[in-house]
Amino acid sequence: MRYHHGDLRRALLCAAEEVLEREGPAALSLRELARVIGVSHNAPYRHFADREALLAAVAADGFRRLATGLAAADAAAPPGERLQATGRAYLDFARTHRALYLLMFGPGLRKSAHAELRDAARAAFDVLRDVVASAGIPPGPRARHGAIGAWALVHGLAHLTADGQIAEDLGADGHAMLIADVLESYATGLCATAG
Amino acid sequence: MRYHHGDLRRALLCAAEEVLEREGPAALSLRELARVIGVSHNAPYRHFADREALLAAVAADGFRRLATGLAAADAAAPPGERLQATGRAYLDFARTHRALYLLMFGPGLRKSAHAELRDAARAAFDVLRDVVASAGIPPGPRARHGAIGAWALVHGLAHLTADGQIAEDLGADGHAMLIADVLESYATGLCATAG
DNA sequence: ACCTGAACACCGTTCAAGT
């Protein structure tokens, strides 16, 4: 006993991600987490107000890691390919953490009710905003719309893929070409309409 | 008693949509539907294999209505604005049927396991594909990617909005301008890169 | 502070009957 030396909170978040990737977002129950860790079924309430608060903490962590990944891809990309590289990193995250991604953008997690989650999501978006801004579009509503559009585009691709609507008939190469084509179209249009 | 004259199935789907818009996708339980209609808690199993099958039927109906709405907007639009008009219709659907939209694209509804749902979703996408094809892009992988990109773009905007990530600080006018800008950028880029 | 067992009101799903 006494498996957790005061870090039950960390143990819960860790177990949550494990269960999440193994069984999907819907199967994530507080009681199962408690069972996995080896504490009583209501011990989690010492650290989280309710189930949604725990899910929000997991999702916020996901957004933080997403932001880190986007920033790294952006920093490593040659100047002309920053949007492409960052978009690819976004899609990679969604593909390699499918269940986490679905949780982060799933219903039943009201961003407005969880400040930490809202801030983490905003920080991830800010990385994309900066990348788009660096494409040479003068600041203003057009630039802001351009950044939101870029986010919507990569998010739409990632979400439709995670949802199984896209790429069932595409191979891995086909999927990469799809992403390249779509991002190129958008970047081209963005620069053209911004002039 | 005998509220349903052999159309318990229809009564279930009808009640499901009502509960859905009122309480969100997560709260949709078979037992509550049975209670609302006034039958025993397991009567639904006469018409649906399980909870997911009922949700799939509701979602399939949503995709059929979405396809109808997209086709109507496309048909009513002047030649040069078909993509804009269809995209707006897509976003309108997501806004006016928020919970249904979240169900249609939510996790826990495996399209592969429900042929009716998969076909309905594909039919809705086919409308978008035709609109993009009519923009004068020669058939081929580029046109197919262009159609998927258009879907991803409007879906991303709709989903981020439904998720509360966008437009909290935008008014209704600002949202309309956002949509117009983003769709214009994409359409411009699509034609430019296809040449 | 942190954890426990018991309890309450819910679920989805199954099954043996009833008409």
Add this chain to the structure above:
DNA sequence: ACCTGAACACCGTTCAAGT
């Protein structure tokens, strides 16, 4: 065929205790 009540194994959440 279609519906019923009882039952099983789960949930989230609360509460009165225990250390």
